[in-house]
Amino acid sequence: xxxxxxxxxxxxxxxxxxxxxxxxxxxxxxxxxxxxxxxxxxxxxxxxxxxxxxxxxxxxxxxxxxxxxxxxxxxxxxxxxxxxxxxxxxxxxxxxxxxxxxxxxxxxxxxxxxxxxxxxxxxxxxxxxxxxxxxxxxxxxxxxxxxxxxxxxxxxxxxxxxxxxxxxxxxxxxxxxxxxxxxxxxxxxxxxxxxxxxxxxxxxxxxxxxxxxxxxxxxxxxxxxxxxxxxxxxxxxxxxxxxxxxxxxxxxxxxxxxxxxxxxxx
Amino acid sequence: xxxxxxxxxxxxxxxxxxxxxxxxxxxxxxxxxxxxxxxxxxxxxxxxxxxxxxxxxxxxxxxxxxxxxxxxxxxxxxxxxxxxxxxxxxxxxxxxxxxxxxxxxxxxxxxxxxxxxxxxxxxxxxxxxxxxxxxxxxxxxxxxxxxxxxxxxxxxxxxxxxxxxxxxxxxxxxxxxxxxxxxxxxxxxxxxxxxxxxxxxxxxxxxxxxxxxxxxx
Numbered sequence: 001x002x003x004x005x006x007x008x009x010x011x012x013x014x015x016x017x018x019x020x021x022x023x024x025x026x027x028x029x030x031x032x033x034x035x036x037x038x039x040x041x042x043x044x045x046x047x048x049x050x051x052x053x054x055x056x057x058x059x060x061x062x063x064x065x066x067x068x069x070x071x072x073x074x075x076x077x078x079x080x081x082x083x084x085x086x087x088x089x090x091x092x093x094x095x096x097x098x099x100x101x102x103x104x105x106x107x108x109x110x111x112x113x114x115x116x117x118x119x120x121x122x123x124x125x126x127x128x129x130x131x132x133x134x135x136x137x138x139x140x141x142x143x144x145x146x147x148x149x150x151x152x153x154x155x156x157x158x159x160x161x162x163x164x165x166x167x168x169x170x171x172x173x174x175x176x177x178x179x180x181x182x183x184x185x186x187x188x189x190x191x192x193x194x195x196x197x198x199x200x201x202x203x204x205x206x207x208x209x210x211x212x213x214x215x216x217x218x219x220x221x222x223x224x225x226x227x228x229x230x231x232x233x234x235x236x237x238x239x240x241x242x243x244x245x246x247x248x249x250x251x252x253x254x255x256x257x258x259x260x261x262x263x264x265x266x
Numbered sequence: 267x268x269x270x271x272x273x274x275x276x277x278x279x280x281x282x283x284x285x286x287x288x289x290x291x292x293x294x295x296x297x298x299x300x301x302x303x304x305x306x307x308x309x310x311x312x313x314x315x316x317x318x319x320x321x322x323x324x325x326x327x328x329x330x331x332x333x334x335x336x337x338x339x340x341x342x343x344x345x346x347x348x349x350x351x352x353x354x355x356x357x358x359x360x361x362x363x364x365x366x367x368x369x370x371x372x373x374x375x376x377x378x379x380x381x382x383x384x385x386x387x388x389x390x391x392x393x394x395x396x397x398x399x400x401x402x403x404x405x406x407x408x409x410x411x412x413x414x415x416x417x418x419x420x421x422x423x424x425x426x427x428x429x430x431x432x433x434x435x436x437x438x439x440x441x442x443x444x445x446x447x448x449x450x451x452x453x454x455x456x457x458x459x460x461x462x463x464x465x466x467x468x469x470x471x472x473x474x475x476x477x478x479x480x481x482x483x
Contacts, residue, residue, distance in 0.1 A: 012328060022330040029325075029337050033344035040348045044355040051358035183365075186299060187419075187442040 059164070059180045060137070074139065082137035082149060090116075092256030095133050105131055105151065122252045124243040125154030134254070137164075138266075145169050145266055150254050151180075154244025157236040159183030161192065161244060167206070171258055174215075177201040189237035200228050206249055211259075213249050217242040273384075273396040277403035279465075283376045284407040285458045286468055290376040293367050294408055295450035301424050304412025305405075306360045310349050310368050312401025315377055318342045319397030322385040329386070338381045339372070346371045376404060411453045419444030 014021040060082070064071065086095040086103055108114040108131035115129045137149035146169050153162045161182045166175035177198055184190045191197060205226045206215040214226040217238040222229050230238040247253050283289045290311075297307040321341050322329075329337050350368045353361040361368065371377060380400050385393040416422060418441045421429035430436025443449050462468045 016328065016330045017332070021328075022333055025325075025328055025330055025337065026333055029340050033340050037344050037347045040351045044351050047355040048351075048358075051354070055358070186445040 059178070062178065082139050082147075084135055084137050086133045087136050087254070087257045089130070089132060089134055089253065089257065092258075092260040098133060100135055103133065103135060105135060108133065118247075118252060122247065122250065125240070125247045127154060127160075127247075130253075136254075136257075140266060143266060145261065147175060148261075150248065152244050152248040152253075154240055154247060156182060156184050156192070156240035157189045157234070158185065161237075161240055163241070163244070165245065165248075171262055172205055172207055174201050174204045174206060184234070184237050189231070189234045191231050191234060192237050192241060194231075197229075197231060204228055206245070213246055215242075215245050215249070270392050270395055273392050274399040274402075277396070277399040278406060279403070279461065282403045282407065282461070283379075283400050284404055284454070285461050287376075287379075289379060290374045290404055291454070293370060293374060294404070294411065294454060295447055297364055297367050298408055298412040298415050298450055298453075299419065299445050300363075300416045301409070301412040302360060303363050304408040306353070306357060307364060307367060308401070308405030308408045310353065310364075311371055311374065311377070311404055312398065313349055314342065314345045314371050315380060315401040316394055316397040317345050318377060318381055319385040319393040320390055321345075322381045323388060323390045323393035326386050334386065335378075335382070338378060338386075342377050342381065343372045376400060407454070407457065410457060411450065414453050415444045415449060419449075 011021070011024060016022075064074075064082075084100045086098055086100050087093070088095045109127075109129055114133070115131045117129055118125075118127055135151060138145065139147040147166060148171070149164050149166045151162070152165050153160055155161070159182055161184075162180045164176075164178045164180055166177070167173070168175045179193045179198070182190065182192055184192060200222075203225070204215060206213060208214045208226065216227055217230050218227045219230045219235065219238075249255060249258065277283060279285075281287070284291065284294055293307060293311075297303045318338075318341055322338055325337075346369060349371075350361070353364070353368060380397055384396045388396070413423065416424075417428060421427060421431045421436070421438045421440050427434075429438035432439050
């Protein structure tokens with residue numbers, strides 16, 4: 001006669017050092033924990049996703065607010081957000097076969113299928129790999145580009161810096177730079193987020209007349225339109241910002257795409 | 267009841283896990299740059315400690331001795347994951363600031379220490395009180411350190427300006443070092459020194475007595 005309750009009592013009554021009991025207890029503890037963790041994770045997933053989405057939107061909105069007059073232009077056009085598209089970084093063409101809203105850059109950069117290794121001679125950011133596709137955010141009126149926002153990232157002193165670089169329609173002058181993520185030393189490298197420092201960026205030139213990338217963060221005071229004052233005491237972080245812009249604007253980053261925009265337009 | 271209440275009160279100062287046993291120092295340094303992170307971390311650790319003590323105490327008669335540490339870690343780790351997920355869902359901003367440190371509660375010696383030393387041998391109610399007491403003892407230290415570091419490092423408390431910094435027209439010059447990890451050590455060390463000056467019985471006896479050097483002339 002099979003009785004679950006009696007079997008359970010029989011199981012509990014076994015000696016603790018009995019082999020069946022050891023495996024049984026280990027299995028039951030693992031099973032209970034796994035169920036608990038899975039249920040929590042699955043139930044809370046939608047809430048967490050919503051927070052992440054809201055954070056991304058807030059960062060974007062924050063950047064838009066920094067760009068003078070941009071809100072008015074957008075209001076004229078009847079929209080309150082930029083148009084997000086995916087760019088194939090190798091060809092510089094828009095990739096139309098992937099939904100930009102469903103694209104996860106962080107996951108794509110890790111997956112060997114959707115990413116490429118960065119050759120060491122151009123990998124000044126020490127990122128190692130980058131995704132084949134990258135999202136860009138555009139503002140256009142009647143097919144004419146008004147503003148473009150490029151996501152950039154690179155290693156700083158102790159963390160990966162992520163930023164949004166907004167370029168004016170001439171694709172030469174910086175419209176704004178916003179740091180979206182950093183974990184640098186508080187009070188030192190973390191000053192990379194200081195509005196006062198970020199306010200130095202608008203109007204800076206990224207390329208010279210010959211098309212060479214010249215933008216850089218220099219030690220001390222900037223003397224040319226393509227130089228930005230370094231953050232004192234945070235040389236490594238300053239160089240990190242400099243390197244990340246040079247990589248992402250260069251031939252292995254958004255270079256081909258920007259070149260195509262300059263010659264062909266959208 | 268008197269003995270039970272002892273489990274709750276003793277770990278607050280007399281047997282404080284951080285200042286006397288020097289457990290859980292790593293997280294105490296990392297999350298005390300501001301009071302808000304210290305408070306949330308305290309709540310998370312206290313929650314994990316109470317729940318893990320209760321769970322382990324309930325099943326203590328059936329945990330085979332050979333796998334007891336594994337069972338304890340599995341129980342603690344799942345509770346930590348659950349708490350971490352809850353924070354990410356309901357206190358997103360703070361969970362961003364705490365980053366990995368909630369997850370690292372798993373490796374906090376304080377939690378495993380109470381499970382192994384107390385919950386394995388005692389009934390549920392005293393274990394819960396012991397967990398709560400130790401959690402509150404840890405919280406007390408974190409809150410003190412967090413208050414000192416945020417107040418003197420930024421002039422604010424919980425984000426509200428208390429001492430107006432010189433940059434904003436006040437007289438207070440923020441003490442930037444307070445925001446860096448070393449001052450976590452300094453503040454905890456000063457706290458330990460203060461407690462041991464008042465409660466001399468907490469001073470460790472040196473394990474090796476120094477021998478007087480014999481200077482030959």
